[in-house]
Amino acid sequence: MSKPARIPAAAQADAAAPQLARKVVKQRVQAAVFYWERVAKRDKPRVEDVHQLRVWSRRSMAAVELFLPFFAAKPAAELLGMLNKARKRAGKARDCDVLLAKLDKRTREALAEHLETLKTGRAESAEKLQSAYRKKVRSGKVADCLADLQKESAAKNHSAKSNGHVPPQAQFGVWFLTQFAASSADFIQQLRPAKASLRRIHQLRIDGKHVRYALEIGLPALPKAAGKQLYASLEALQEQLGEICDDLAFAERFRELAAGLKEKQQARLEKEAARHDEQAQAGFEKFSRWWRAANGRKKLQRQFAAIFAPLADIKPRGSKPAQRRKSQ
Incomplete structure (x- = not known):
């Protein structure tokens, strides 16, 4: 294959x-x-x-x-x-x-x-x-x-x-915009708060990944520049969120592994956990600056709005968009 x-x-x-x-x-x-x-x-x-x-x-x-x-x-x-x-x-x-x-x-x-x-x-x-x-x-x-x-x-x-x-021949372009708008609604809603939240990072990453995979399918049906820009922004955001979540997970895992070890070995793992905590915090501070910046989440919101703009002039036909199941 x-x-x-x-x-x-x-x-x-x-x-x-x-x-x-x-x-x-x-x-x-x-x-x-x-x-x-x-x-x-x-x-x-x-x-x-x-x-x-x-x-x-x-x-x-x-x-x-x-x-x-x-x-x-x-x-x-x-x-x-x-x-x-x-x-x-x-x-x-x-x-x-x-x-x-x-x-x-x-x-x-x-x-x-x-x-x-x-x-x-x-x-x-x-x-x-x-x-x-x-x-x-x-x-x-x-x-x-x-x-x-x-x-x-x-x-x-x-x-x-x-x-x-x-x-009889529902065209994919119009249908995809309607369906994609429904499937990305949860993610877009999470972009609304003015302040970034470390507690919501994990869910934002999960929903963003789902939106990106759905967008891959519809890219050929979208205006080339607008589609590519949105996809690139989602990829960059996913990379940022992935690094933060990974560091948080590593810190937690190292602390779990440290339990029951000898004092010297335990200190080594706790030090490693602290290092990942610091990296996660540094990553979140960088993410928070992106969140507040004009070319951060607001730019991402504008990119979504540009993609969905044609829907304002279209009366959707066909099946009602399905609600996706929650998965990680």
């Missing part, structure tokens, strides 16, 4: 939305399965394969959730459930990989007794992914669920056309 495309070239403004929904979801699920298979085939899965499985599971979920109005509820829920479990298990293995990569020589020495536990935790997560691959992928359950989704989607669309509920 060639490297999967983040941005589907077929997602043009005049494309038929129902058919595009099936095509995009199929492509993203196949990408997730591709990396799932790579993870399952090795006793010690490669770090990059685990990472890509996590990413493409999220992208697949974002696609299913974006196109929910075109899908039957049962196969969509089943597919989302399988993808979400894969994402969580890959996430646990990925967290171990990132933590192990952060350890310098002195910290490794202090954690000598815990290193095997960390590696065992990573191996257990990989083993669960391998077991799930056999039960869900190799058994054909994912393929069957995807086929049911595609089949019931086509039948639902045909029935809706007959009943006049959905335009």
Whole structure:
């Protein structure tokens, strides 16, 4: 399989939305399965394969959730459930990989007794992914669920056309703007407070990631400059938030690992935790300056407004935007 495309070239403004929904979801699920298979085939899965499985599971979920109005509820829920479990298990293995990569020589020495536990935790997560691959992928359950989704989607669309509920060829451009406005509403709401909040950083990161993955699908249907600018801003924000959240998580994990160690080793880990706390605080101060700046969150709000401006002159037709499920 060639490297999967983040941005589907077929997602043009005049494309038929129902058919595009099936095509995009199929492509993203196949990408997730591709990396799932790579993870399952090795006793010690490669770090990059685990990472890509996590990413493409999220992208697949974002696609299913974006196109929910075109899908039957049962196969969509089943597919989302399988993808979400894969994402969580890959996430646990990925967290171990990132933590192990952060350890310098002195910290490794202090954690000598815990290193095997960390590696065992990573191996257990990989083993669960391998077991799930056999039960869900190799058994054909994912393929069957995807086929049911595609089949019931086509039948639902045909029935809706007959009943006049959905335009026979609902164009993706207008439909995407309406759906994207609904799916990004929570994130945009979080940009309204005048003061940044460390407590809300984690949720802002989660919602921002979901918005970015949904935007990837619709980029070809948007004005090129406006779409690229919004996507670049979301990527930059995600990087900022990711660094802060990672440092907070590392600090907490090092304190957990320090419990029960000898005094010297404990001091070393507590020092490492304090260092990550300082980095998180420095990152948050930088983020707060961005939040207050004219080219910070206000610029991001303007970019969203520019994307949604055409909706003011359009009376949306077709299915009511679905509410996405909360996932990390």
